[in-house]
Amino acid sequence: MLLTDSYLSFALFMIPARYFIIAGIFYTLFYIINRKRWIHLKIQNEFPPSSIIVSEIFYSLTTMLIFAIVALLIFKLYWADFTLIYMDIHQHGIPYFIFSLFLLMIIHDFYFYITHRAMHHKKIYPIVHKVHHISLNPTPWAAFSFHPIEAFIQIAWIPIIILFIPLHFVSIAIWVMYMMIFNVIGHLGYEFFPKKFVNSFLGKIFFTSSFHNMHHSKNNCNYGLYFVIWDKIFSTTHHNYENSYNNFYNKIYLDNKNYKG
Numbered sequence: 672m673l674l675t676d677s678y679l680s681f682a683l684f685m686i687p688a689r690y691f692i693i694a695g696i697f698y699t700l701f702y703i704i705n706r707k708r709w710i711h712l713k714i715q716n717e718f719p720p721s722s723i724i725v726s727e728i729f730y731s732l733t734t735m736l737i738f739a740i741v742a743l744l745i746f747k748l749y750w751a752d753f754t755l756i757y758m759d760i761h762q763h764g765i766p767y768f769i770f771s772l773f774l775l776m777i778i779h780d781f782y783f784y785i786t787h788r789a790m791h792h793k794k795i796y797p798i799v800h801k802v803h804h805i806s807l808n809p810t811p812w813a814a815f816s817f818h819p820i821e822a823f824i825q826i827a828w829i830p831i832i833i834l835f836i837p838l839h840f841v842s843i844a845i846w847v848m849y850m851m852i853f854n855v856i857g858h859l860g861y862e863f864f865p866k867k868f869v870n871s872f873l874g875k876i877f878f879t880s881s882f883h884n885m886h887h888s889k890n891n892c893n894y895g896l897y898f899v900i901w902d903k904i905f906s907t908t909h910h911n912y913e914n915s916y917n918n919f920y921n922k923i924y925l926d927n928k929n930y931k932g
């Protein structure tokens with residue numbers, strides 16, 4: 672099997688479509704259908720004005736355009752035989768395929784952490800990253816609401832890494848899916864991870880919706896995307912993250928708002 676022109680057309684079409692489908696499903700479930708029923712899970716009490724949501728969608732679409740240009744570049748590199756992308760899963764075996772998924776997640780999260788922290792530098796922030804922080808109280812539509820420079824930085828590591836690390840094309844497709852889903856969850860504005868999650872083993876590794884929501888409301892902490900580990904290593908986790916997560920659920924119990932879990 673080869674990555675042909677028609678596969679490229681499909682991949683380019685799916686870039687904005689995937690954003691609308693994933694963000695749209697979460698937005699419809701949380702902000703429309705279950706807006707009242709799940710109000711106790713809303714991290715910040717207010718809802719953002721529609722002008723902010725329009726801006727989140729506008730900037731996310733410009734990001735999708737930049738992602739599509741980079742996807743085109745990746746196909747050109749692949750056709751010119753510059754990349755280590757492979758089609759036959761048995762070429763490197765299934766254990767390597769699974770390992771490569773974790774590898775992509777870890778490399779991406781570390782890259783995201785470093786570049787995200789750099790973009791909070793006082794000289795870079797007003798030019799580039801301020802766009803993303805228009806959303807103090809983000810919705811799923813904010814997942815890719817970046818300045819075009821930031822959008823390019825966010826995706827630039829992929830055309831580089833495929834030159835050096837063998838990756839099956841399905842592992843890249845799976846990475847794209849979980850990158851989109853994790854981003855949308857981080858900007859959901861609702862917490863649906865279990866009550867005891869942050870105190871569990873997994874909670875010491877993986878983020879929650881509250882974790883990234885706190886990044887938007889405080890602006891100087893919680894820079895990681897999938898994991899909390901880099902923030903822990905570099906002491907940038909908000910000192911009150913775990914307490915405020917526990918207090919959030921304690922308050923639900925005290926208020927006795929529908930919550931049974």
Ligand SMILES: [Zn+2]
Pocket residue numbers: 787791800803804886
């Ligand atoms: Zn930020």
Ligand SMILES: [Zn+2]
Pocket residue numbers: 803809858883887
């Ligand atoms: Zn964000």
